[in-house]
Amino acid sequence: MIVKIRSGSQQQRRAAKKAINWCADKLLSKRIQPYIFIEVIIRDMTRDNCLGFCSWTEDNLRPRDFLIEIDNRQGSKRFLQTIFHEMTHLKQYAKNELKEYLRDHKVMWKGQEITSYNYRKCPWEIEAYKTEKELYKQMQVEGVCKEYSWGEKYHWIKDKKVHKDLICQITQQKK
Numbered sequence: 294m295i296v297k298i299r300s301g302s303q304q305q306r307r308a309a310k311k312a313i314n315w316c317a318d319k320l321l322s323k324r325i326q327p328y329i330f331i332e333v334i335i336r337d338m339t340r341d342n343c344l345g346f347c348s349w350t351e352d353n354l355r356p357r358d359f360l361i362e363i364d365n366r367q368g369s370k371r372f373l374q375t376i377f378h379e380m381t382h383l384k385q386y387a388k389n390e391l392k393e394y395l396r397d398h399k400v401m402w403k404g405q406e407i408t409s410y411n412y413r414k415c416p417w418e419i420e421a422y423k424t425e426k427e428l429y430k431q432m433q434v435e436g437v438c439k440e441y442s443w444g445e446k447y448h449w450i451k452d453k454k455v456h457k458d459l460i461c462q463i464t465q466q467k468k
């Protein structure tokens with residue numbers, strides 16, 4: 294697995310790299326890992342009104358190249374949880390559990406077409422929210438990333454209207 298991280302503070306880059314490599318073993322099989330390429334961009338996502346983003350690049354048939362974007366204003370706890378959230382989506386794409394057909398405006402989840410687009414009720418979001426909390430807890434138990442700690446930059450993040458992410462382009466368009 295290759296992880297390339299751009300921008301953000303040095304502390305954020307190091308924490309992101311460590312967290313991604315750590316959770317990859319929990320989320321992805323050893324067989325698939327060597328083929329995965331992840332580009333991570335840590336940036337101000339005010340305009341996107343979300344905390345993170347995960348998308349596949351190139352093809353959606355067997356996605357192996359991914360782009361993950363993480364908002365740089367999150368405190369360390371939320372930052373790491375967002376990473377686990379997006380990595381869960383990466384796993385869903387890589388294992389073909391979640392498939393987006395942009396041309397047909399279609400989303401498939403574990404082989405079934407999804408027609409209801411309530412963000413928090415989407416099965417892939419339910420799984421991602423659950424997994425981000427579980428992995429964060431487990432990481433703390435194991436003492437991974439404990440050397441990285443910083444606070445949130447702005448209060449806006451407490452605003453509930455901010456999305457965790459905009460994972461699915463199609464669900465966003467249909468809103």
Ligand SMILES: [Zn+2]
Nearest residue numbers: 418421458460
């Ligand atoms: Zn999500």
